Amino acid sequence: MKPSSIAVCEHCDAVHRRVHLAPRARAHCIRCGTVLYTERRRHLDGWLALTIASAIAYLVANLNPIVEIQLRGESTQASLFQALSATWYSGAEPVAALAALCAFVFPLVRIGLETVVLAYLQLGRRPPALRAAMHTLVHIRPWSMVEVFMLGVVVALVKLGGETTVIPGPGLAGFAVLTVLLTILASFDPDTLWENAERATP
Amino acid sequence: MSHDPHAMLTARELGVLGCPICGMVCRAAPQGVDVECPRCGQALYARKPNSIARTWAFLVTAILLYIPANALPIMRTKTLFDDRQDTIISGVLALWRAGSWDLALIVFVASVVVPLAKIAVLVVLLLSVQLGWVTGRRRRTRLFRLVEWVGQWSMLDIFVVVLMVALVQFSTLARIDPGPGAAAFGAVVVLTMFAAQAFDARLIWDAAEGSLHDD
Numbered sequence: 001m002k003p004s005s006i007a008v009c010e011h012c013d014a015v016h017r018r019v020h021l022a023p024r025a026r027a028h029c030i031r032c033g034t035v036l037y038t039e040r041r042r043h044l045d046g047w048l049a050l051t052i053a054s055a056i057a058y059l060v061a062n063l064n065p066i067v068e069i070q071l072r073g074e075s076t077q078a079s080l081f082q083a084l085s086a087t088w089y090s091g092a093e094p095v096a097a098l099a100a101l102c103a104f105v106f107p108l109v110r111i112g113l114e115t116v117v118l119a120y121l122q123l124g125r126r127p128p129a130l131r132a133a134m135h136t137l138v139h140i141r142p143w144s145m146v147e148v149f150m151l152g153v154v155v156a157l158v159k160l161g162g163e164t165t166v167i168p169g170p171g172l173a174g175f176a177v178l179t180v181l182l183t184i185l186a187s188f189d190p191d192t193l194w195e196n197a198e199r200a201t202p
Numbered sequence: 203m204s205h206d207p208h209a210m211l212t213a214r215e216l217g218v219l220g221c222p223i224c225g226m227v228c229r230a231a232p233q234g235v236d237v238e239c240p241r242c243g244q245a246l247y248a249r250k251p252n253s254i255a256r257t258w259a260f261l262v263t264a265i266l267l268y269i270p271a272n273a274l275p276i277m278r279t280k281t282l283f284d285d286r287q288d289t290i291i292s293g294v295l296a297l298w299r300a301g302s303w304d305l306a307l308i309v310f311v312a313s314v315v316v317p318l319a320k321i322a323v324l325v326v327l328l329l330s331v332q333l334g335w336v337t338g339r340r341r342r343t344r345l346f347r348l349v350e351w352v353g354q355w356s357m358l359d360i361f362v363v364v365l366m367v368a369l370v371q372f373s374t375l376a377r378i379d380p381g382p383g384a385a386a387f388g389a390v391v392v393l394t395m396f397a398a399q400a401f402d403a404r405l406i407w408d409a410a411e412g413s414l415h416d417d
């Protein structure tokens with residue numbers, strides 16, 4: 001068997017012969033059930049459009065207040081950045097730093113790298129530092145937590161809703177859209193990307 | 203010796219290595235020679251180096267920090283009439299009493315059940331590998347996949363605290379500050395995620411080589 005014609009299960013080491021899958025199908029390990037590979041060869045321009053859309057959603061989400069609350073004539077509002085700096089200055093620097101990485105920095109790195117890599121491939125050129133970019137993307141993926149942050153916003157609003165008036169801001173809509181787009185992007189099969197990169201001119 | 207119904211040719215037996223970054227499969231070198239993935243440059247190993255010891259290290263630290271994470275307040279609420287400190291559990295109870303039993307349940311699952319279950323599952327997986335269990339390999343692999351997937355949802359309470367601190371800053375009426383439990387809880391979430399990443403699920407299957415029976 002040629003190495004390129006087999007797939008190795010990452011969770012049990014079983015060797016499988018690669019087969020052609022129907023569109024959107026997934027191959028599972030017959031021994032332990034782990035997903036081996038997927039067949040989602042959507043055209044690159046579709047994925048590029050998705051990353052650009054998520055870059056726009058990211059900007060809307062971060063440049064606007066997520067929510068405003070009112071309590072007896074006084075009102076406060078918070079964007080993600082304001083929330084992080086308020087936490088930092090109230091003395092919980094590690095908590096602020098952790099939340100900043102997971103909700104702000106890693107999603108930004110992820111969207112930025114995916115957009116640049118796909119844009120280069122769309123032009124038929126091999127992206128510079130492709131290996132470093134792909135390694136970074138794999139390593140930050142579990143730490144990019146936009147969907148968890150989104151659920152956190154909902155919980156915080158319900159906690160505050162009893163005593164205060166809650167007015168959702170444009171940032172909230174931005175985060176909702178971003179959550180959906182990043183979930184779709186997560187299903188992208190990086191094999192497609194590597195194959196395109198190998199065909200591209202350096 | 204009876205037949206193992208789950209016996210399959212493995213990459214190690216075949217002398218190939220799968221890349222954890224890009225999925226490419228290439229030939230293994232003789233013992234002691236390092237192999238790099240030709241496509242992405244990742245250093246390749248048949249098994250993650252020192253997987254058991256590294257997983258235990260992250261896990262034991264997480265267990266120790268789990269105590270302050272739950273005993274110390276993660277949030278302090280000051281109003282005109284009241285100065286209240288909330289731990290994770292008392293925050294869940296407050297949500298419950300406020301009538302949002304559905305969200306109380308979500309926060310309880312994300313902040314209490316998930317971290318505890320993750321720690322318990324990883325301890326069982328480590329012991330099962332070290333004791334060489336051969337039963338329930340498929341079930342244990344499925345548990346590990348669940349632990350990997352669910353990890354990040356425990357960060358929920360951290361984001362809730364960060365948002366509440368920013369929003370409840372009314373000059374005289376009320377303000378919220380983060381408590382020392384929040385940092386400990388964040389550390390527990392990060393450490394259990396590191397522990398899951400350090401664990402090599404293939405060890406579950408290695409134990410059964412030459413075994414007598416299985417589920």
Ligand SMILES: [Zn+2]
Binds near residue numbers: 014029
């Ligand atoms: Zn498998």
Ligand SMILES: [Zn+2]
Binds near residue numbers: 221222224225226242
């Ligand atoms: Zn590779």
